[in-house]
Amino acid sequence: MTRRKKILLVDDAETVLLMERMILQGEPYDVVTARDGDEAIAQALAERPDLILLDIVMPKKDGFEVCRLLRSHADTRHTPILLVSTRGEPQNVEAGFASGCNDFITKPVDRLVLLSKIRSHLGG
């Protein structure tokens, strides 16, 4: 039996976490959440998710910093990270990729876009 893939959702807005949970409901993924940068790193190391959806503007550590720290850690170096942000300006997208993210999604989150990007990074 194949193991269900695990996704870590990180956002300080409860509305976003609930929306992402609703979108992933019924999909073959287990979901864990974090509400700030520090919690995101702790959860990523403890839960070892297969993919991380990461907000940029957050308390304690922003998404760019979280992304850099996760990339420097052996356990999370290759975990796909998708930045999800209201800030869709080119400089933010560029900064996201420079920090090591694999993909960038702008808010408001489009359900189909989110699901197709997740499937594409998780391979199925």
Next chain:
Amino acid sequence: MGRAATTRAVRQRGGRGTPGNGTVRALLARHRRELAALRGRVSEAEADNERLAGQSIENEQKLGNLMSLFLASQRLHESLERERVLQVIREIVANLIGSEEMALFWRQEGGTGLSLLTSMGLEARRLESIRPEDGVLGEVVRSGRPYVTPPGGVVPTGLEAGLTACVPLKVEDRVVGALAIFGLLQQKSGLESIDLDLLKLLATQAAMALYCTDLNERARLVPR
């Protein structure tokens, strides 16, 4: 008739000599007709497939929209604490509609006009000078009808420059506030139908949620 059948037919005639040109031509003509009919059916099937795929995407989008509306409605009524309700309104505007510039005006208990209750992404000086009784905002409050800047239409100027939409907040058809949305996020080219639905929902549900926080506050003040 398929190729094998044709071969069989030709072979059957083998004992009686080779088929005449007329027979072969008839078989070929029949095959061409069948091939054309099959091509037509394949085209029909492809068109059906395309239509169903389009319907499926449309349904998926509708599902996404319903999720947004359900979530917004659910979140607005989660709390009787004013600050939490205002936080939810800000989250809905930023994350579901796609604007980080908004101002919410509210009629204070016993007051005659509206005053600023919360805002996001707008300079304090600009906010202080917006008068809810004037301009587009004033018209929305007086008429009770929402305003949406038409694409390519006349846009508000002066203090309301950049206003994208303004909806009256209503409780039982009484205007008790107004929500003004200014600039949209860069990736949004305009308001979509789901955004307008969310604004309609905010017009009634946010008003009711805030009204309930008022009632809750008053109930707390009543001596027991």
